[in-house]
Amino acid sequence: MLASSLKVNKMDISPDWVVGFIDGEGCFLIGISRNPATATGYQVLPEFVVARHRRDVQVLYALKRFFRCGVVRPDHSDRYAYRVRDLQGLRKVCDFFLKHPLKTKKRIDFKRFHRILTMIEQGKHMSLDGLLEIIKIGLSIGNQPHLKQVLLEIQQRLRAG
Template identity: 45%
Template sequence: MNLNAQWIVGFVDGEGCFHIEMNPQPSMKMKCQILCSFVITQHIRDIQLLHAIKDYFGCGVVRRDKENIYCYRVRSFQHLRTIIIPFFEKHELKTKKHVDFLKFRKVILMMEKKLHLEKEGFERIQQIVLAGRKSNSKEFHENSGLDNKVDVSEERK
């Protein structure tokens, strides 16, 4: 299967997810582990698409998620930083998923600078994660009056 960048952008706009997870880890400095992943989930009948996307990016894994559901997942910080983020910087998403990507990128860049290991940076990441959860709810969209802008000014320092 021969995929191109714009096809992948459209597919990710509809089916992709930029996920930031915060797991309690008492042994860690901030008592929490931050895990970032790029995920696309599909029914088993379309598993060949997931393998084609994996081949396109040259990283990640395709694994069974549930009974007939499989996902393509990239969790490696290095692959997220050097492959996935540059791809979506060059080939911009067209939907609200672009805002999700900007938040995801902001967290990755903060982690690259080790800001997540300090209280202020960790709390900023928590705010980004909580805002993302709220922004995906219908109630948030109806009552917030926000325009989905993300402050990315400090990312490139």
Template identity: 30%
Template sequence: MGWLFTFQKSLPPAAPGGGPPPPLPRRGGVAYELILNKQHLTIEGLKKLVEIKALINKGLPDQLKEAFPKFELVNIQRCKVNKEIPDPNWIAGFVSGEGSFMVRMFKSASHTIGYQVQLRFQITQQSRDKFLMERFVSYLGCGYISERGDIVDFQVTNLMDIVDKIIPFFEKYPIIGVKLDNYNDFCKAAQLIKDKEHLTVEGLEKIRLPTAVHPPTGGRLPTAVHPPTGG
């Protein structure tokens, strides 16, 4: 038929323990179902895909506008999403696809060693899913919501919440896939900070090396940790 449609984002992994998988993006889910049912091989199915494309991101590129000059935009009904989190395995699967376990290290004049370390567990979604982010706060019993434009973040930065709630949760309901390495490094950093090893150069070096460490926005990780002059 002359046109190829691709998904640029991989599908989220199935939840461990046989729980329901995390939801597909709403319009992306409609498009995925069309392709799964091979409707994209028909003219009508292809038109539906073009209609979906016209409703998301920046709309249709000029080539598609020329190829499909006559079609009516339809208001695709959004999938109904349960506002309640079904079970903890669902959270593990969702976070395996959408969550971040971050360790940030940056210079700080107020710290004797010259550096500050911050742990952050974060999930980011479109603002239309704010209700889901709010459910994470109540379900996990910690964290907070922040908004920036059309983006909403669920974040946990309090060390004791991370040590007493977040890590025990994911030890019981494990992270799967590529984020497992970051999660393991995150746990090691949390233990080092809990033991106050981050207050020594040797401890900071242990935290600096794992792959989970991220510089603050606009910053860079130090190639090595050096105490302030005279320290």
């Protein structure tokens, strides 16, 4: 009985539906935080996010099952968000969108995001030069003003040697 109700609640989504929905609703973000434990003093936080009104939380769980990674959590106000932050999960997400390209101009954001993920996988974020390049690419993904301050700080440190 329980298994059957659960089955009813499970939503089937296809690769094309996922591409269409993410073309509309998905965000590829590059966060950065200060972290003295890292070689540069900063930590890069790439993130894939889809946020919806709580009435659509089922769709967010369907995405989680689809990508086999990430978490669904309450977001601000009456919204929930599906978030992928770990590198293994982000690799799965990126591999999917490499195989099934986005149709809107969001695919340009995605390409930049994927370039940053690859640089992190290669360890390039562990040097100030690499981090600077990552932040510059990150700044070109839509409006991420928090990166600007860190960019200035790193440029100053590089100039100071």
